[in-house]
Amino acid sequence: MNVVLLGPPGAGKGTQARRLAERFGIPQIATGDILREAMASGSELGRRAKSYYDRGDLVPDEIMLEVVAERLRQPDAARGFVLDGFPRTVPQAEGLDRLLDGMGRSLQAVLLFEVPRDALVRRLSGRWVCRASGHVFHELYSPPQVPGRCDHDGSELVQREDDRPETVERRLEVYARQTAPLVEYYRARGLLHTVDASADPEEVGRRVEAALRQAGVL
Numbered sequence: 001m002n003v004v005l006l007g008p009p010g011a012g013k014g015t016q017a018r019r020l021a022e023r024f025g026i027p028q029i030a031t032g033d034i035l036r037e038a039m040a041s042g043s044e045l046g047r048r049a050k051s052y053y054d055r056g057d058l059v060p061d062e063i064m065l066e067v068v069a070e071r072l073r074q075p076d077a078a079r080g081f082v083l084d085g086f087p088r089t090v091p092q093a094e095g096l097d098r099l100l101d102g103m104g105r106s107l108q109a110v111l112l113f114e115v116p117r118d119a120l121v122r123r124l125s126g127r128w129v130c131r132a133s134g135h136v137f138h139e140l141y142s143p144p145q146v147p148g149r150c151d152h153d154g155s156e157l158v159q160r161e162d163d164r165p166e167t168v169e170r171r172l173e174v175y176a177r178q179t180a181p182l183v184e185y186y187r188a189r190g191l192l193h194t195v196d197a198s199a200d201p202e203e204v205g206r207r208v209e210a211a212l213r214q215a216g217v218l
């Protein structure tokens with residue numbers, strides 16, 4: 001399964017990518033998670049990415065392509081992958097095509113998650129993530145059993161720096177300008193499948209699997 005989940009901030013890409021990864025035993029490759037880990041560890045990648053990330057801007061394409069190239073070469077990605085948050089620009093999509101081509105592989109489907117803008121803002125403003133391993137909750141839609149604590153490892157739940165209202169506005173603008181052109185890019189290649197992702201996570205999960213069946217991936 002070589003698939004990409006595409007959609008605006010808060011559309012639920014991470015939530016569904018994690019489900020697919022668990023269910024099908026393939027890695028979720030989330031470039032946002034990779035950057036957050038790099039920033040937390042203070043690595044060279046984290047230092048290069050931080051100012052872009054904090055503003056809600058995209059990290060430069062050449063940096064992201066290097067990150068993804070290295071991740072796709074790991075043995076666990078040999079059987080497939082769910083890309084979450086990458087590609088995000090046309091040059092990234094072209095770079096991914098070249099990279100997969102060089103590995104004798106190709107994308108099978110790109111799922112576009114559609115959610116109305118007001119719901120995106122509600123999802124992002126109520127998101128809480130665990131400090132230890134990034135498990136994701138929502139104060140209304142998927143609340144933790146104990147407020148402020150992760151169900152999986154008991155660690156503290158925090159809000160993401162880039163979920164502040166002004167940064168969310170910027171991320172939505174950046175999506176419209178730099179990422180939305182990928183819809184046509186993948187439609188033209190016959191890879192695009194639209195998922196109405198405005199329902200609850202279980203129903204969206206069923207729609208994702210239906211779209212993958214329609215695409216011939218399942």
Ligand code: AP5
Nearest residue numbers: 009010011012013014015031032059085123127138200201
């Ligand atoms: P990244 O971490 O990729 O953020 P994003 O794309 O903005 O997406 P989010 O993680 O905010 O949302 P999501 O769609 O995964 O939703 P989630 O499942 O969490 O990127 C962050 C930054 O890193 C970028 O701004 C950029 O600076 C940089 N970056 C990353 N990749 C890059 C790249 N390729 N190139 C350049 N820069 C890059 O759900 C959101 C909330 O809603 C959660 O609380 C969840 O519980 C809840 N929820 C999920 N599904 C549902 C549902 N169906 N109903 C109700 N609530 C739901």
